[in-house]
Amino acid sequence: MDKKVEVAYDKEGNAHEIVDFNDDYIGAKIGFWLFLFTEVMIFGSMFLIYAFYLFQFDEAFVTSSGGLNLFLGGTNTVILLISALCMGLSLVKLRNGDVLTCKRYLWLTIVLAVVFLGIKYVEWNTEISHGIYPGSAHLASMGDGAVMFFGLYFSITGLHGLHIILGIGTMLWVLGLIRSQKITPKNFVILENTALYWDLVHLVWVFVFPLFYLIY
Amino acid sequence: MSPSIPGSFYEHTHTVFGHHKSKIFQWIFSIDHKRVSILYLFSMLAFFLVAVGLALSMRLELFSPGQDIMSPQRYNQVFTMHGVIMIFLFIVPGIPAALGNFLLPLQIGARDVSFPKLNLLSWWLYMFGAILAVASLFVGDGFADTGWTFYAPYSIKTGTNVIWALTAAFILGLASILTGINFVTTIHRLRAPGMTFFKMPLFVWGLYSTAWIQILATPIVGVSLVMVIFERVFGVGFFDPTKGGDPVLFEHMFWIYSHPAVYLMILPAFGIASEIVPTFCRKPIFGYRSIAISSAMIAGVGYLVWGHHMFTSGISDMVKLIFSLLTFFVAIPTGVKFFDWIATMYKASIDFKAPMVWTVGTFVTFIIGGLTGLILGTIGVNVYFHDTYFVVAHFHYTMLGGVAFLMFAGFHYWLPKFTGRMYSEKHAIRAFYTVFVGFNLLWFPMFLAGAFGMPRRYFDYLPEFEIYHKLSGVGSWIFAIGIVYMLVTLYRGWRYGEPAGPNPWNATTLEWQIPSPPQLENFGEIPYVDFKPYEYKNGEPVHRMDLSVKEGQGHG
Numbered sequence: 001m002d003k004k005v006e007v008a009y010d011k012e013g014n015a016h017e018i019v020d021f022n023d024d025y026i027g028a029k030i031g032f033w034l035f036l037f038t039e040v041m042i043f044g045s046m047f048l049i050y051a052f053y054l055f056q057f058d059e060a061f062v063t064s065s066g067g068l069n070l071f072l073g074g075t076n077t078v079i080l081l082i083s084a085l086c087m088g089l090s091l092v093k094l095r096n097g098d099v100l101t102c103k104r105y106l107w108l109t110i111v112l113a114v115v116f117l118g119i120k121y122v123e124w125n126t127e128i129s130h131g132i133y134p135g136s137a138h139l140a141s142m143g144d145g146a147v148m149f150f151g152l153y154f155s156i157t158g159l160h161g162l163h164i165i166l167g168i169g170t171m172l173w174v175l176g177l178i179r180s181q182k183i184t185p186k187n188f189v190i191l192e193n194t195a196l197y198w199d200l201v202h203l204v205w206v207f208v209f210p211l212f213y214l215i216y
Numbered sequence: 217m218s219p220s221i222p223g224s225f226y227e228h229t230h231t232v233f234g235h236h237k238s239k240i241f242q243w244i245f246s247i248d249h250k251r252v253s254i255l256y257l258f259s260m261l262a263f264f265l266v267a268v269g270l271a272l273s274m275r276l277e278l279f280s281p282g283q284d285i286m287s288p289q290r291y292n293q294v295f296t297m298h299g300v301i302m303i304f305l306f307i308v309p310g311i312p313a314a315l316g317n318f319l320l321p322l323q324i325g326a327r328d329v330s331f332p333k334l335n336l337l338s339w340w341l342y343m344f345g346a347i348l349a350v351a352s353l354f355v356g357d358g359f360a361d362t363g364w365t366f367y368a369p370y371s372i373k374t375g376t377n378v379i380w381a382l383t384a385a386f387i388l389g390l391a392s393i394l395t396g397i398n399f400v401t402t403i404h405r406l407r408a409p410g411m412t413f414f415k416m417p418l419f420v421w422g423l424y425s426t427a428w429i430q431i432l433a434t435p436i437v438g439v440s441l442v443m444v445i446f447e448r449v450f451g452v453g454f455f456d457p458t459k460g461g462d463p464v465l466f467e468h469m470f471w472i473y474s475h476p477a478v479y480l481m482i483l484p485a486f487g488i489a490s491e492i493v494p495t496f497c498r499k500p501i502f503g504y505r506s507i508a509i510s511s512a513m514i515a516g517v518g519y520l521v522w523g524h525h526m527f528t529s530g531i532s533d534m535v536k537l538i539f540s541l542l543t544f545f546v547a548i549p550t551g552v553k554f555f556d557w558i559a560t561m562y563k564a565s566i567d568f569k570a571p572m573v574w575t576v577g578t579f580v581t582f583i584i585g586g587l588t589g590l591i592l593g594t595i596g597v598n599v600y601f602h603d604t605y606f607v608v609a610h611f612h613y614t615m616l617g618g619v620a621f622l623m624f625a626g627f628h629y630w631l632p633k634f635t636g637r638m639y640s641e642k643h644a645i646r647a648f649y650t651v652f653v654g655f656n657l658l659w660f661p662m663f664l665a666g667a668f669g670m671p672r673r674y675f676d677y678l679p680e681f682e683i684y685h686k687l688s689g690v691g692s693w694i695f696a697i698g699i700v701y702m703l704v705t706l707y708r709g710w711r712y713g714e715p716a717g718p719n720p721w722n723a724t725t726l727e728w729q730i731p732s733p734p735q736l737e738n739f740g741e742i743p744y745v746d747f748k749p750y751e752y753k754n755g756e757p758v759h760r761m762d763l764s765v766k767e768g769q770g771h772g
Binding site (some may be wrong): 006007024026030031034038042053056145159 | 326327328329330331332393396398400401402405408410431433435436438439440442446453454459460462465469472741742743744746
């Protein structure tokens with residue numbers, strides 16, 4: 001895209017470039033980082049609530065944590081790690097001008113994200129089939145600490161899963177933009193922001209995983 | 217929607233679809249910050265009038281003891297709806313989204329905000345949230361009756377339609393976050409060359425501090441509201457004591473946002489005062505830097521004081537002491553601002569036009585509100601005054617007598633810039649005095665009623681309190697008449713007023729250097745700004761620029 005440079009002159013006659021809202025790469029990055037701050041605040045406050053109840057019901061939290069499937073959770077961690085790598089590589093490839101490989105890595109990221117959701121589904125399904133879900137009589141019989149642990153578990157992993165789904169949607173949209181040449185090797189800020197978002201989603205999981213699975 | 221002025225943004229616009237033939241689509245899909253701001257302005261004022269109507273009906277109910285015009289249950293819903301509309305639909309988005317959206321790019325010499333489409337999206341979200349809130353009246357068992365704070369566990373147990381109200385509040389919060397992100401990015405990236413942070417107009421400083429609060433605090437209340445929704449839908453139990461949850465935790469989460477939100481409302485209002493005072497005193501503002509920094513300080517300290525809402529909730533004495541002390545700190549930067557404004561007015565030949573009269577009137581009401589805030593921040597007194605009419609009076613003196621009054625001052629001040637026309641000074645002043653008298657008659661008696669023990673949110677009261685409610689009732693009618701009078705004056709000014717010219721007030725900031733109303737994309741030529749925003753010499757602005765029109769786009 002050809003940029004029309006507009007300038008203003010100071011008293012000494014030096015030229016200063018005017019930043020315009022239409023094509024401001026740094027502005028787009030700043031805006032997205034600010035959005036990520038809000039995401040950090042959302043998950044941060046949920047972790048705060050987690051900390052509050054961990055302090056109150058530490059024994060029940062440890063016991064309940066033992067009921068989660070460490071193997072599936074660990075697999076999901078690895079999957080998300082690899083997907084973040086793929087996302088990063090797709091950005092690198094795009095910047096190097098290799099649009100085809102970029103798209104392939106994006107598809108790979110989407111597939112991994114779907115696998116993540118599938119494993120999550122299996123996990124949730126197991127717990128729900130054991131009668132462990134918010135509001136169930138069985139969970140209520142397990143005591144307040146377990147109610148709180150699984151309440152937090154379903155809320156936080158649910159919210160995280162929602163972010164994964166939104167991420168998949170965004171990646172499909174990005175693929176569409178690449179196809180219609182709105183994202184090119186010279187104009188890639190949307191893909192870059194998507195990669196940042198995916199890093200955040202992955203980073204949140206890196207906190208969620210030990211908090212719920214590893215305290216046993 | 218308005219008289220068409222050749223060349224101005226009322227004629228030309230960008231929409232998300234490029235150019236669109238339909239006039240309505242040109243408005244509701246416009247990505248010009250000035251049009252988005254006017255969309256916000258009108259929708260916001262419409263909801264404001266609804267909430268005023270609800271308040272009048274409450275005052276009517278309370279005019280004499282006993283049940284008069286509504287049932288207790290209905291009364292609870294009415295005050296909840298009044299609160300939800302006034303807070304989430306009027307006063308939080310009010311100044312930033314309606315006035316700030318219009319003025320921020322003009323004041324920093326930008327052609328638009330950083331993300332014009334996001335700007336439009338946030339108005340759409342706002343309307344969606346608003347419609348959701350209003351629609352919940354007609355669904356299920358009617359509007360929430362929890363009060364605008366949605367305190368758990370009542371909000372979990374009540375049979376009314378809390379979920380819709382919560383979802384609406386969440387969506388409105390999202391709209392507010394998007395506006396905040398947009399403003400911070402715009403201020404960081406699109407300032408005209410040469411305009412350093414300490415050369416920005418003070419209204420921009422107010423918006424900047426506000427935007428940070430929107431970004432950092434709103435997500436927390438957002439997630440708290442979502443958790444209440446989880447509780448109601450799935451029965452999770454975070455805030456439900458029967459399941460081991462802690463309702464006080466909800467109060468913490470809620471006030472971590474909602475206390476900074478108070479400053480989110482007042483900071484841009486202070487910004488308006490800082491624009492108006494130097495302009496009508498024809499003097500550089502006293503202590504520019506201290507006013508700018510105090511905005512940021514208020515925003516910072518505002519995060520640390522939420523606990524003073526919870527002195528009676530059973531938190532520990534040490535925590536109460538700390539929160540009480542921190543609360544007093546907020547008075548310091550606020551006091552700095554007031555002394556700076558008064559120092560600017562000292563020995564100035566003040567031009568008492570309507571915006572200035574509104575501002576000086578606000579100083580009176582806000583000082584009453586602020587000083588009673590100190591009373592309430594003191595633990596011992598707070599325990600006595602908690603949830604009485606004293607709090608109601610304090611709250612309305614700060615929010616209405618502070619934020620809304622300065623917003624009205626801003627309406628008068630910038631009307632010529634928005635419309636190119638002038639309101640009638642005579643009627644504007646009369647409207648001010650009507651509002652001012654009505655306001656004080658309405659809320660001052662509540663300080664007394666509260667001090668004598670009248671609890672707030674009550675549908676009925678003992679006969680001893682009748683006199684205060686009678687006075688308030690009369691005050692509420694005078695107040696409402698004054699508000700309508702003011703809006704009619706502004707509207708008549710817009711439709712039939714004298715042409716105002718680009719700079720009727722001899723103001724110095726950039727928005728006054730271009731024609732009124734501005735053209736699409738604001739500036740013909742963007743200046744190099746290496747001077748302070750308020751420079752006057754012998755009562756005249758030092759810098760006069762001609763940034764009038766873009767090539768090939770006539771104006772007038």
